[in-house]
Amino acid sequence: MSEQPPDPRTDADVDLRVDADRGELTTRPATILLAIAAGGVLGALARAGLQHAAPHPPTGFPWATFTINTSGCLLIGVLMAVLGHLGGGHPLARPFLGVGVLGGFTTFSAYAVDIQQALVAGAPGTALAYLAATLLGALAAVGLGDAVTAALLRRRVAR
Template sequence: MAQPGLPRILGVVALGGIVGSLGRYGLAEAFPHGPAEFPWATFATNVLGCFAIGVLLARLTPRSHPLLRPFLGTGILGGFTTFSTFAVDSGKLLHEHVVVALVYFFGTVTAALLAATLGERAGRQR
């Protein structure tokens, strides 16, 4: 299958980013947290996104449409996951509640890596 041009790739990434960002925003609004509380929405967003990217990368093949990976992976899942918010939340929590900050930081990294691994395994199941 021929590779699409850069404008088409950028277009699908942007469109996917809109979709993913709206999903992340919806979760954050549905599950808000206070300054010293565990940010469950961001945690769930990143873990779910890592699981989904594991599935996606396991399922895509060289014969998949060339715009699927940039649309679903970079666009939707890139817009959905938010490791920048994770970093900011971790920093804020560190000043407010050290134990919650450490649990959040190490728990997110561990759960995200585990989720990506499990997602890849699930994606390889036929």
């Protein structure tokens, strides 16, 4: 890993400083956009299913969306570590799994609106707890997913 130049990627969806990302829409625009759309549909339906199974009142803690966002963050950490290890992997892997499935599964709009609705419903404690728990849980999950995956891949290479 240390012999490779440092990965300039910040954005998991698309980062124009990464050569492969910059060129992908010119080489195969329809395939890329279809892969993202298909992944997005799968991710969104999984999210809707979980939210439907575990609804919350306006003053309650949105456990379903909390679980969706933190688990999606764990998985993006895993995915990007694997793809980084493979030098990018299959050209459709990041668009389908990262931009599509995980991007469609996790949601920032429901996070923001649920906090706002808890405030409107007179539950500032729930709003603040949900705001902080999701944020800290999501960041820790990305770090954990990345660290565990990178360690496992290093052991595999060392064997």
